[in-house]
Amino acid sequence: MRGLVWFREDLRTHDNTALYHAAKQCDEGIAALYIIDENMWIAHDTAACKIEFILRGLKLLQSDLDKLNITLYVLSVKSTASIPQEIHKLISIIQADALFFNRQYEINESRRDQSVEKHLSQYDISTYAYHDQIILPPGSVKTLQNTNYSVFTPYKRAWHTVFSQSDIKILPPPRIQDKLNLTNESKVPDTLLKFKSDIDPTLWPAGQLHAKKVLQKFISDKLFHYDKDRDFPSIEGTSKLSPYLCTGMISARYCFLKALESNHNELDTGNKGATTWMGELIWRDFYKHILFNEPRVSMHQAYKTETDNINWNHDETLFSAWKSGQTGYPMIDAAMRQLNTTGWMHNRLRMVVAMFFTKNLFLDWRLGEKYFMSRLIDGDLAANNGGWQWSASTGTDSAPYFRIFNPIRQSERFDPDGEFIIQYCPELKMLTKKNIHDPSRHGEIKMNYPKPIIELNKNRDKVLTAFKTCNIRKL
Ligand SMILES: Cc1cc2nc3c(=O)[nH]c(=O)nc-3n(C[C@H](O)[C@H](O)[C@H](O)COP(=O)(O)OP(=O)(O)OC[C@H]3O[C@@H](n4cnc5c(N)ncnc54)[C@H](O)[C@@H]3O)c2cc1C
Structure with a gap:
């Protein structure tokens, strides 16, 4: 048997279940495939820095595969719907008998995989899918x-x-394969026009x-x-x-x-x-x-369905102050600037900014979730959605809606000397350790730093009522 291994979110040769089994089963050799589906990435708000990181990782994967005598084909597709035919075409060219891949669990990806399996089965081409992620x-x-x-x-x-x-x-990488006589003109692109990253790639070496x-x-x-x-x-x-x-x-x-x-x-x-x-x-x-x-969480719906009745705010001014790290709350602003300049944010801060977003600004958690995906180098639907729904109290085992973090207390507790704040908000470096967490309260507002965009308790009653009544409104 000859196999084709379809790489997706498993850009490695070591401890890769699909690759391991393909190499074991295919006595007539294996080839590899990666599909660039820009429309899927756009639809999922994938961050440009993540795509750029993937492309760098893909080049290294290609050289690791080369050392094993495994050819990597890189296909760019115009639509997700064309993928079954594109894979079938390649399988015919390289005369493979089976497709191997590791499963993805998001709804669009699993539907895509089902249609690939269905399409190939009509031509007696087997598919082997593994749980590996x-x-x-x-x-x-x-x-x-x-x-x-x-x-x-x-x-x-x-x-x-x-x-x-x-x-x-832990599964070992496959042994060096017998070289197949395959022609391959496809290349891993250096960049993609629609995904221009503004994050320094040296922060995140790939591979x-x-x-x-x-x-x-x-x-x-x-x-x-x-x-x-x-x-x-x-x-x-x-x-x-x-x-x-x-x-x-x-x-x-x-x-x-x-x-x-x-x-x-x-x-x-x-x-x-x-x-x-x-x-x-x-x-x-x-x-x-x-x-x-619960596939509904992949479709912008709350895990606790009754909370979908909540009439969240969509205020553009508040949203853009939060996105750009200009809320007047130093811990929030430093965190958002960390995200915007490095593509990553510390977990404590993800909780604090998401809680501020949903409970103080009362903004729709879906907007925050989407913005995170569009900036994060580690954007992952399950963890991001889980984290946002935890903070919004709409998710499974989430923060109780009445327990609202105070961003100033969080800052005093987790950045007591303001070291992290100063790193990303250098305009606050003249402030004392005591005042840096809440400059406006200490009359430190003359510097080039915004006044708080909202009083912390402004929406408290609104939030509590919304959660208390969302069940009733559904009936
Ligand atoms: C609002 C919000 C959004 C988030 N979005 C994402 C996201 O898009 N992608 C993502 O990978 N994580 C996300 N997280 C979870 C967590 O913040 C990050 O995984 C973590 O900060 C990554 O840093 P690390 O690798 O140093 O983690 P470490 O603390 O070293 O943890 C090791 C690994 O465990 C996993 N992990 C850690 N915490 C969590 C968690 N709470 N939920 C799920 N997995 C976790 C991650 O894969 C992480 O790399 C989010 C959390 C919140 C509150």
Whole structure:
């Protein structure tokens, strides 16, 4: 058998389930494919910096595949609907018998994959699809009543049980293949006109090799302090692996097993930093399971359907002040400027800015979710949607609607010396550690920094009433 491996969000040769099985099964060799579907990226608000990162990763993947004698074809398609025919055409040219890929769980991607499977089956071409993107496959972690978990803590407990009973391993890259006699004129483009990134690429070196180095360094230097450091944005206390995980330059399975190994194979005991970090990778699984089980969250709908009745605000002035980091609340502004200039934002800050957006500005969480996707190098539908719905109190196991973060208290607590704020709002560097969190209250408003765009309690009653009554209005 000869196989074609379709790479998508798994830009690596190491520990890649589809590639591993294709190489094992295909005695007549394998070729590889990547499809550039710009319209899908546009429809999903994919950030230009993420696309640029993918293209750099793709070039490195191509050279890794070359070393294994595997040819990578790069096809650009005009529409998602044409993909089944395009793949079929390539399969005919290279005389393959089967297509291999790792599953994606977003609704458009899974519909696309179904139509590819259906189309190829008409021509007796087999497709082999694998669960690879998450550590435990969707559907494998269920309650005793065989329902899906909607609360994280019991999910995590059950996850630990399923994991302990499974035999999850890191898969090696395939051995060097016999060279196939294939012609390939396709190339990985350097850039795409519609995706011009304004983020410095040296901030995010691409590729599986670099991703592994980041993981190794994180495990040796930071993992054991993760529980203490992870909430302070001025400390580099988190792994910054999210761009690599969401493009598949490294697998979540590999990260989890390496962290577990350094914790002497203890899942829930041992070092607190290690167990907390492994817990974050389980959150990642959790949100992907939600996306798989509740496809409506892929379609701009709330997990708690009754909250779709809430009449959120769509005020353009507030929205643009938030986007550009000009709200007059230093922690919010520094966070938004971090996003706009680096393509990434610290997790504590993602929660703070999203909570401010939904509960103080009372803006529709979907607008914030969309803006994040359009700027994040690690934009991932499941985690982004999960994070936004958590902050908006519309999601599964989300923040209770009445518990609203105060961005000034959050700033005093998690950036006590204002170090992070000064990094991104240098115009505030003359302020004292005490005043930097709330310049306007201390009469420090003459500098080149905006006054608060809103009084923090302005929408409090509106928010509380909206949540209390959204159930009733549905009836
Ligand atoms: C409003 C909001 C939006 C978010 N949008 C995204 C997004 O688009 N893409 C994304 O990968 N994460 C998102 N997150 C989750 C989290 O903020 C990032 O994963 C994290 O900041 C990435 O940094 P890191 O790699 O240093 O994380 P670490 O702290 O080192 O964690 C390791 C990995 O675990 C996963 N992870 C950590 N926290 C979470 C979480 N809360 N939910 C799901 N997975 C998690 C990520 O893959 C992360 O790389 C969002 C969170 C919020 C509150």
